[in-house]
Amino acid sequence: xxxxxxxxxxxxxxxxxxRLVRVLTIPRATYDAIVAxxxxxxxxxxxxxxxxxxxxxRPERFVEMVNAAGSPTFYEFDSTDLLQLYxxxxxxxxxxxxxxxxxxxxxxxxxxxxIGLASEPNAHYVLVSTREHGNNTxxxxxxxxxxxxGVVTEEKIIIKEN
Amino acid sequence: MAIEVKIPTILxxxxxGEKAVTADGASLSAxxxxxxxxxxxxxxxxxxxGDLRRFVNVYVNDEDVRFIGGLxxxxxxxxxxxxxxxxxxxxx
Numbered sequence: 376x377x378x379x380x381x382x383x384x385x386x387x388x389x390x391x392x393x394r395l396v397r398v399l400t401i402p403r404a405t406y407d408a409i410v411a412x413x414x415x416x417x418x419x420x421x422x423x424x425x426x427x428x429x430x431x432x433r434p435e436r437f438v439e440m441v442n443a444a445g446s447p448t449f450y451e452f453d454s455t456d457l458l459q460l461y462x463x464x465x466x467x468x469x470x471x472x473x474x475x476x477x478x479x480x481x482x483x484x485x486x487x488x489x490i491g492l493a494s495e496p497n498a499h500y501v502l503v504s505t506r507e508h509g510n511n512t513x514x515x516x517x518x519x520x521x522x523x524x525g526v527v528t529e530e531k532i533i534i535k536e537n
Numbered sequence: 538m539a540i541e542v543k544i545p546t547i548l549x550x551x552x553x554g555e556k557a558v559t560a561d562g563a564s565l566s567a568x569x570x571x572x573x574x575x576x577x578x579x580x581x582x583x584x585x586x587g588d589l590r591r592f593v594n595v596y597v598n599d600e601d602v603r604f605i606g607g608l609x610x611x612x613x614x615x616x617x618x619x620x621x622x623x624x625x626x627x628x629x
Contacts, residue, residue, distance in 0.1 A: 420627050420628070422624070424624070440624075444625075444627070446627065446629075447628075448627050448628045448629035449625070449626075449627035449628075449629050450625060450626060450627045451623055451624070451625035452623065452624040452625070454594045454596075454601045454603075454623070455601065457594060457621055457623070457624060458594070458596050458599060458601075458619060458621065461619075461621055470546070474624060476626060476627065478627075478628045479628070480628065481628045485626070486626065486627065486628050486629070488625075488626050488627055488628075488629055489626035489627070492592055492622075492623065492625050492626045493626070494545070494546075494547045494622035494623075494624075495546060495547070495624075496546065496547060497546065
């Protein structure tokens, strides 16, 4: 069954079919926090989410998670932490707007594992690659995707300066 | 007997969009069969080769069922079951 991407079908010029707009708008402070987490945990993969009000598409509450796999090639939220996180979001009327993790030796593109396990069709999947500078200062690759039914669509990122 | 089962976003296509449904069963296995009877297709998303899928987490009253018997975990009236897909992946 095709997923209905409510929220991002935008009306376009009269008569033309709706244009699909895929953009992640992220506050600078949140962007910086994700990068800092990825650099700190390098060479292991870092992971976390940014929650926001359900249906808003606004990433507002940054939540670093522990990578229970503690691995340079795999990440998994601890199952107890996962339940706690989802209960909190439920109580707050939030959903995961961003699900992020790092790749530490490969590009910031979803792997087959990432695609197979992606289970939040409404989320922006952010990938950061620390392969170039590791724990040190210097630029990282920072990219965002939708992953729905095994289909990866890269999207533009707009960083909102504070 | 009534047990509330919280359904994650990705599986709500099977529950008509409902975030939570009610089901019956004296064990997790029986509960999943009852879910399947009312929401056909959902069982295959939870179980693979007779076992709980590796990347699906099920909790009974906040306990991960892997620590309380897996599919054989016992259930009673009023229990709360939560289904959450693992958040996992990686370069491997």
